Amino acid sequence: MADAVTKLPIQKSSVPAKAEQWAPFETLRREIDRVFDGFRPFDWRLPSKMLDFEVPRISRAEWQIAPAIDLVEKDGGYEITAELPGLDEKNVEIKLSNHTLTITGEKSEEKEDKRKDYYLSERRYGSFQRSFQLPEGVDADKIDAQFAKGVLTVKLPKTAEAKKAEKKITVKTA
Numbered sequence: 001m002a003d004a005v006t007k008l009p010i011q012k013s014s015v016p017a018k019a020e021q022w023a024p025f026e027t028l029r030r031e032i033d034r035v036f037d038g039f040r041p042f043d044w045r046l047p048s049k050m051l052d053f054e055v056p057r058i059s060r061a062e063w064q065i066a067p068a069i070d071l072v073e074k075d076g077g078y079e080i081t082a083e084l085p086g087l088d089e090k091n092v093e094i095k096l097s098n099h100t101l102t103i104t105g106e107k108s109e110e111k112e113d114k115r116k117d118y119y120l121s122e123r124r125y126g127s128f129q130r131s132f133q134l135p136e137g138v139d140a141d142k143i144d145a146q147f148a149k150g151v152l153t154v155k156l157p158k159t160a161e162a163k164k165a166e167k168k169i170t171v172k173t174a
Contacts, residue, residue, distance in 0.1 A: 006089045008145040008152070013097045067105070069130060077157035080132065089147040094154065096140060102131045103152070137162025 070081045084092065086107055093104045106127040113120040134140070137158050144155045 005146050005148040008089055008092060008094055008147055010143050010145055011093070011095045012140070013095065067128060067130070069103075071132065076163065077155060078135070078138065079156070080152075080154040082130070082152040082154075083150065084147075084152055085150040087150065092147060092152060094145050096134075096143065099134045099138075099140075100131050101134055101143070101154070101156075102129060103154070104129045137165070 068083045070079075072079050072081075080101075080103075082103060084105055086109070087105050091106050095102045095104070104127070107125070109122075109124045111120070111122045134156065138156045139159045142157045144157075146153050
């Protein structure tokens with residue numbers, strides 16, 4: 001049986017990009033937050049020997065959905081791969097505006113468990129948005145997006161002029 005691959009539409013618009021969408025240091029900030037979220041200095045006011053349980057500490061990273069995304073250059077173009085487990089293609093949107101490709105997704109999950117001695121109800125909601133400034137030489141009319149088994153693949157082919165302008169430089173030993 002063939003794998004189910006769904007092509008996703010790419011919406012194009014010429015609406016000016018918002019200034020707050022472009023955040024070149026956003027990835028760096030998230031990485032620094034991730035490193036420091038795991039750091040727990042000893043709290044003298046709350047010695048662990050006095051408590052029978054660990055006080056939960058909720059980090060900001062636990063409340064955000066930040067999908068793993070790879071961006072690679074391949075022969076003839078670029079490829080963006082995003083791991084989006086638990087999402088359906090109907091919950092993923094791709095827009096292209098002012099040479100900026102924006103991938104947006106939303107996930108909602110509800111769980112309910114009723115038994116004789118207890119009732120459990122959980123709800124989780126979250127969304128993400130990732131934007132990429134397209135490099136010069138990408139053929140915007142031939143961008144292709146496919147979604148299969150929780151993985152989004154966006155192919156950004158280069159224009160014929162960009163392919164011709166590439167020059168391979170050989171490295172020589174001294």
